[in-house]
Each structure stands twice: as structure tokens, then as C-alpha cells.
Amino acid sequence: MTTIRYTTNRLPFPTRAIRSLSTPGGAIYLLLLALLVILAFYNPGLSEPGQLSRFIGRSAPIAIVAIGQYFVIAAGEFDLSMGAVISAQVVLAGNLIGQDPAQILPVIVLMIVVGIAVGVVNGLLTTLLRVPSFITTLGTTLILSGFTFYLTGGAPSGNPADAFRAIGRGGIQNVPVIGFVPYSVLVLIALAGAAVWLMRRPFGRMLMGVGDNQSTIALLGAAPWWIRTRAFILSSIAATIAAILMVGYAGVSPVVGQGYEFIAITAVVLGGVALGGGRGAILSAVAGAYVLETLVAILNFAGVESTWRPAVQGAIIVLALGLPLLWTKRKAFKILLRRKASTAKTPNPTAPQSITEKP
Amino acid sequence: MQTSAARTTTFTVLAALALAVSACAPGGTAATPATEAATQNSWFDQQKYDLENSQRTATFTGDPAKPYLQYLPGPMVEAGAFKASGPAKVCFSNAALSNTWRQTGWITMNEQLKELQKQGIISELETRNAQDSDNTQVADIDYFVNEKSCDAFIIAPNSPQATAPAVERACSTGKPVIIFDRGAGTNCGTTFIHSVGGMAWGMDSASFIKDNVEPGGHVVVLRTAAGVDVFEQRWAAAQHIFNEAGLKYTDYITGADPTKIKSIVTDEIAKGNVDAVWVDLGDQAVPAIEAFEDAGKDIPVVTGEDNLAYLRAWKAKGFKGFASVYDAYQWRTALLAAAQLFQGQAIPKDWVLPQIPVTAKELDTVLATNQGMPDTHYAASGGEDLPGFPQVWQQRVIP
Numbered sequence A: 001m002t003t004i005r006y007t008t009n010r011l012p013f014p015t016r017a018i019r020s021l022s023t024p025g026g027a028i029y030l031l032l033l034a035l036l037v038i039l040a041f042y043n044p045g046l047s048e049p050g051q052l053s054r055f056i057g058r059s060a061p062i063a064i065v066a067i068g069q070y071f072v073i074a075a076g077e078f079d080l081s082m083g084a085v086i087s088a089q090v091v092l093a094g095n096l097i098g099q100d101p102a103q104i105l106p107v108i109v110l111m112i113v114v115g116i117a118v119g120v121v122n123g124l125l126t127t128l129l130r131v132p133s134f135i136t137t138l139g140t141t142l143i144l145s146g147f148t149f150y151l152t153g154g155a156p157s158g159n160p161a162d163a164f165r166a167i168g169r170g171g172i173q174n175v176p177v178i179g180f181v182p183y184s185v186l187v188l189i190a191l192a193g194a195a196v197w198l199m200r201r202p203f204g205r206m207l208m209g210v211g212d213n214q215s216t217i218a219l220l221g222a223a224p225w226w227i228r229t230r231a232f233i234l235s236s237i238a239a240t241i242a243a244i245l246m247v248g249y250a251g252v253s254p255v256v257g258q259g260y261e262f263i264a265i266t267a268v269v270l271g272g273v274a275l276g277g278g279r280g281a282i283l284s285a286v287a288g289a290y291v292l293e294t295l296v297a298i299l300n301f302a303g304v305e306s307t308w309r310p311a312v313q314g315a316i317i318v319l320a321l322g323l324p325l326l327w328t329k330r331k332a333f334k335i336l337l338r339r340k341a342s343t344a345k346t347p348n349p350t351a352p353q354s355i356t357e358k359p
Numbered sequence B: 001m002q003t004s005a006a007r008t009t010t011f012t013v014l015a016a017l018a019l020a021v022s023a024c025a026p027g028g029t030a031a032t033p034a035t036e037a038a039t040q041n042s043w044f045d046q047q048k049y050d051l052e053n054s055q056r057t058a059t060f061t062g063d064p065a066k067p068y069l070q071y072l073p074g075p076m077v078e079a080g081a082f083k084a085s086g087p088a089k090v091c092f093s094n095a096a097l098s099n100t101w102r103q104t105g106w107i108t109m110n111e112q113l114k115e116l117q118k119q120g121i122i123s124e125l126e127t128r129n130a131q132d133s134d135n136t137q138v139a140d141i142d143y144f145v146n147e148k149s150c151d152a153f154i155i156a157p158n159s160p161q162a163t164a165p166a167v168e169r170a171c172s173t174g175k176p177v178i179i180f181d182r183g184a185g186t187n188c189g190t191t192f193i194h195s196v197g198g199m200a201w202g203m204d205s206a207s208f209i210k211d212n213v214e215p216g217g218h219v220v221v222l223r224t225a226a227g228v229d230v231f232e233q234r235w236a237a238a239q240h241i242f243n244e245a246g247l248k249y250t251d252y253i254t255g256a257d258p259t260k261i262k263s264i265v266t267d268e269i270a271k272g273n274v275d276a277v278w279v280d281l282g283d284q285a286v287p288a289i290e291a292f293e294d295a296g297k298d299i300p301v302v303t304g305e306d307n308l309a310y311l312r313a314w315k316a317k318g319f320k321g322f323a324s325v326y327d328a329y330q331w332r333t334a335l336l337a338a339a340q341l342f343q344g345q346a347i348p349k350d351w352v353l354p355q356i357p358v359t360a361k362e363l364d365t366v367l368a369t370n371q372g373m374p375d376t377h378y379a380a381s382g383g384e385d386l387p388g389f390p391q392v393w394q395q396r397v398i399p
Helices: A013-020 A024-042 A051-074 A082-097 A101-127 A133-152 A162-169 A183-200 A202-212 A214-220 A224-249 A260-270 A282-302 A309-328 A330-345 B002-024 B046-055 B100-118 B134-147 B160-171 B198-212 B229-245 B258-271 B282-294 B308-317 B330-342 B360-369 B391-395
Strands: A171-175 A179-182 B088-094 B122-129 B152-156 B177-180 B191-195 B218-223 B248-253 B276-279 B301-305 B321-324 B350-353
Touching: A013 A024, A024 A282, A051 A082, A051 A179, A051 A183, A051 A202, A051 A224, A051 A260, A051 A282, A051 B258, A082 A101, A082 A133, A082 A224, A082 A260, A101 A133, A101 A162, A101 A224, A162 A183, A162 A224, A171 A183, A179 A183, A183 A202, A183 A224, A183 A282, A202 A214, A202 A224, A214 A224, A224 B258, A260 A282, A260 A309, A282 A309, A282 B258, B046 B198, B046 B229, B088 B134, B088 B330, B100 B122, B100 B330, B100 B391, B122 B134, B122 B330, B134 B152, B134 B160, B152 B160, B152 B330, B160 B177, B177 B330, B191 B330, B198 B229, B198 B276, B198 B301, B198 B321, B218 B229, B218 B258, B218 B282, B229 B248, B248 B258, B258 B282, B276 B282, B282 B301, B282 B308, B301 B308, B308 B321, B308 B360, B321 B360, B330 B350
Parallel strands: B088 B122, B088 B152, B152 B177, B177 B191, B191 B350, B218 B248, B218 B276, B276 B301, B301 B321
Antiparallel strands: A171 A179
16 A cells, blocks of 8 residues: 655656646636637737737736736735836836936836835735735825825826836837837846746745745744735835836826736736635736736727727626636536425425425 | 636637627627717717807907907806905815816916916915815815805816805805806806817817818727716717718727827727827827837827827827817916906806817917927916916926
């Protein structure tokens, strides 16, 4: 008789990759592929050089925000302040850089510092004062929105220098095969790579552990509060980088970034990451973000009437999240139905009577 | 593991569903054709349309060099009862300063105030900003009414119906009540000052598209928000013109978010045949123009407003442009109306100000006048003859 023990020997990568397609975190790639095929069906131009890379580029901010949100969700928390961080940073960039290219570097440094500060506040309030992150980050959202409102009065300001905007708007021309590679794609690849690496480092393993079972991590001698706080810092920095790209892509307005926190949470959940933390792959979250963006593009190309779009978009997302759940629970439903059917035919006096069966 | 394998199948089914849902949803057939059904916009009001259509080209009474004092002939309000013996106090309930148009008008109003204070007509302007909230504005107006020290009220309503009862309470004080910009949902005010109107705004730019795009052409319509009367009236009028001209259009609601606008227009470019872009707010035009630039395509007709960001892009890129105008100088007129009443001069009951768009002919002159102004400035700020011009508007410090 053999005892199954934990072993470090793993199946070969291709086998694992194929098997993972039957998990939510893997199936999201299939969904993304299918949606891209649909998009290409509506927009045959997608295969032209530059088109796909531009699409990846313009969606990069959402993917980056999803990466940031992933860290926080993996640790079992939420960051609802991401959208407000983006708006505040966009407005900061617009107001402080203006038309002076010499200001670009100092202002970027300042933006990162502001991002870190927001993350530290979110993290410490959540971990040390034990305020639920839902409330903490909602609070920082209000503070940041107030700050944005104070700076702008709620109106857009002028766009900053073109050299700054080039980060989000420009790219490398005449690349063989691909044609045009926006800088934002490079930023995304670098960040996604760094994030994957980070998740394989002790920090990443601990982060998962904290999300799964905080007590174990504490007993191991690590400090859960500091691991969680770092997740919040990473998330705010991600929002800051997204803000830099978005100012570049389209320009300054206090409405830029509004609602991104929820798009990011949806993307992460679509990517099969457990909302309670402790489970899920980071690249699946990125794929989740692209699923959402592809969906928006499909609706653009299909010409769905403007007043109907939010409803159609919402319905598809709910279906994508809900149907698999129904499927996994179908056994339970079947048993329930069978029991109902049998009790209807021959009432069993020993079975507990339910209210509906009363005469 | 069986259940997770099934999950994959479900995902695949879902993708197919996504295609089906997106294809079947209303409007699923490319652009909305100009059919009878498409004209049924509940915001369209033929009477209002005809009135504003005649007013936008009418001849106005008064000195054309001072458009902020021009008006259409009609009933006047006698000022005898409102004549003041010394400097009088004005209370201003403002809906918001949350867009660049309002901010520009507010700067002009403050510069006008300085002049009237120097002349000893107005002692002070007490202002409360409702920050886009009906509730706050009602409270603000009631505060002024209870304060009992206002010699006149100026009200820029947030939404016409919601603030009507509070406006009526202000009227019952017997002091002059000056309404401007959006209507008040009640006729009790002493005067209602406004630019010709939202429908005229939409007619101006939509007619330009009609004249420059062949019938059957395709217009991308960028709408800021649904259900907001200012924007809905602009769109209702434009839609009417597009339908009559046999133009096809696809409309999007953007929330004036530049990121969304650019993605939308980029996708429309990829679909092909965009003959024109119509916007209901100047802020929306520039990201749309950039989308054409980035895609390496010629910029078609893109309409806008008299905000400098758009006017400059129009000049620099040389596409066919057209700027509808909703005068920011009406903020100044509101204060002047109070001053005229205090001095015993009659003013129009319905004070309609001219609404003259910027066409390619005027573009250079307008840009020269507004040299050095920030991109967020509006050309029809109407401050050219005030002492602070142009420095105060250039520095754009919101008072």
C-alpha cells in the first residue's frame, strides 16, 4: 500500500498547461481567444500591422490596474481607491508639468511618492487599525476625489507637454511584422514580467499565504501586516503608472480613471482569482482585463446602440461569471430536483416536511 | 475534475453567446439608418426648434461691439421699484464651477464686478456654489432669503424643475431675481438671461456637417451624458438635421472621458468611412482629432466649441472645423442686469443674447484676440473691454 505524499516533482509543463485550461484561470485565455476571433470577424483590419499592438497598447492601463488589484485581492483585501488615485495623478500631471519638459522627471517622482503614500495609508489603516479595506480604501477615495476637485473645480485642465504624453501616446515605428509598438505595450510587458517574478519570490508566496490563512503565516514568523501593506503600495503604484499612460494616451480630465477599480476587480475575478484571496494566477487577471476591453471593442464594432451598451456589457459579464458557477453546482441542483420529484410522487412520512409540501 | 472541464466548455459557449448578444442588441446593424423611427427623440420639441432656428440668425438690438448687452425686442421690465439709493448687495446662487465654460464665465463675472464696485453701483457679491447638487442649491437660495440682506438675487439653476420652489421663495421677497444660463422652471423671475439655446447650438454645427458631407455619409456622434437637458437639446436638434439630410450616424455616450473617446473613434476609424465627427461639448473634440492623427488618417470634418484647445487644434491641423458657441459672457450680463435695475433702467423680461458660431472665416481673428490664453479658455468670454484683459484670463486663477 502506498501513501500519497506531497512531492516536489511536478508534471511536465505542457501537461500542466493543457490541464490548466479546465480551470477558471486557464479557461480565461480560451475566452479571450474566442473574443479576439469575434473581434477580428467584426474588424478584419485587426490583422493589419500596428492594429493589434495599438489595441493592446490602449488597453494596457486597465491591465496594469488589474495587476495592482490582483496583489491586493490575493492578500484577501480590496482596493477601491485605484480609480481615485488615477484621477488625482492625472490632474497632478496636468497641473504641475504644464508645457515645461524640465518638470517631467520631478513630477513623475512626485507622482510615485504620492502613490506610495496612498498605499501606505491604505495598508496601515487596514492592517494595524483593522478597519476593513472596503471602508479604508473608500475613505482614501473620498479624500483623493476631494483633492482632485479642489485642484480642478471638477473641470478638465490643459494637457501637459507632448514629451510627457509621448509615454502613453508614442511608440516604436517600423518594427518588422508588428509594424508599430506603443511604449505602453512595453511598459505592460515589463510590469507583467516583474509581477510574475515577484509572485514567485518569497514575498509572492507569503502574499498568497496571507490571503489563504493569515494565522499560518503569522506562526511562521512573518509579519502579515507588512505583507498586506506592501500589496496596497504595489496597487497604488500600478494605478500611478496607469495614470501616466492615460494622460499620454488621451489627455487630462478629472473623469479619467473613474470606475477603474471595479473594472479591475471584475477583470481579476474573471481571471479566476478567488475574491477572498489566496488563489489565482496574475497573468489570468491580465487576460481578464483584456477580455473586458475586447468586449468593449466588440460592442463598438457591432454598433450596439449607446443607451443599450452598459446593459449588454453587464449581461455578458454576469453570464461569464455566473454560468460556470451554475455548472459546477449542477449536481446539487439535480439532487434537489430529484428529491422534489420523488417527494411529490410518494410523500415520505419520515422525511422532514418542507413548507411547500403542506396541503 | 469533470466539473472544471465542463467549465471550459461553458466558457466557449459563452464566447459564442457574447457574439450572439452583441449582434442582436438594438442598433446591431452598423449605423442607425435615417428612418422614421430614428427621429423619435423625446427631447425634440418642434416649437422650440423653430423658435431657436429663427433667433440664431435674427438681428439683435444694441451695440454689436457689446454683444453682452444686446437683446431681442420684446416685453421690458420697468425698474422703478428696484432703484437703489447707494451701492447694493447682490447674492449669487451658482449651480457649479465644474466645467471650463463655467469657470471662464465666472472669471469674466468677477472682473465685471470690480468695475461695478468702482462705479459704486454694487457693494458686494455674496456667492454660494452648489457643486452640481439640486439639494445644495435649494439650501443656498433659502440661506440667502433668510439672510434678508440681499438687494438682488442672481440664480444660475442646476436643474430647472428641482430648484423652482426655492426660486419662487426668492421671488416672494420682492427683490429682483435674475435667472441665467439654464431655465428656472418658473416664470416668477424678473428676467431670464440666456444665449439663444441648446437647439441652436446643435443646429449650427450639424448644419455645417450637412453642408460638407454628401447624403448617405456617416457621422460619429460623441455625447457627454444622457438625460442632461443641455446636451440632449443639442443632440435632439443635430439628430433632426442629420435625419433630414439623409446622413447616417452612430452615437456614443462618453462621459467626456478622453480615454473612452479616443478608443471609440479609433474603432470607428478601423470600421472605415467616418465622414464627420459631431460633439456636444468642446472638450470632446480634441481626443477625437488625436485618434485620426495616431491612426495616420486624414482628419475629416470635426465640429467643436469655442474652447481654445479645439480652436488651436483646428488651426494647427487644418481640417474642416466649426465651433458652436454658447456665450460665456452671459455671466457678465447677469451682473449688468442687476446694475441696470439698481440704476432704474428697464431690462428685457426674456433677455436673449446673440449666439454667433466661429467659422473658418473668423478663426484667425478669434485666435489672435485670444493669444496667450490657456487651452481651457472660451473665446466668447466677453471680457475684451474689461481692464483686466487679457492677463486675468491668461492666468486663469479661479476666484
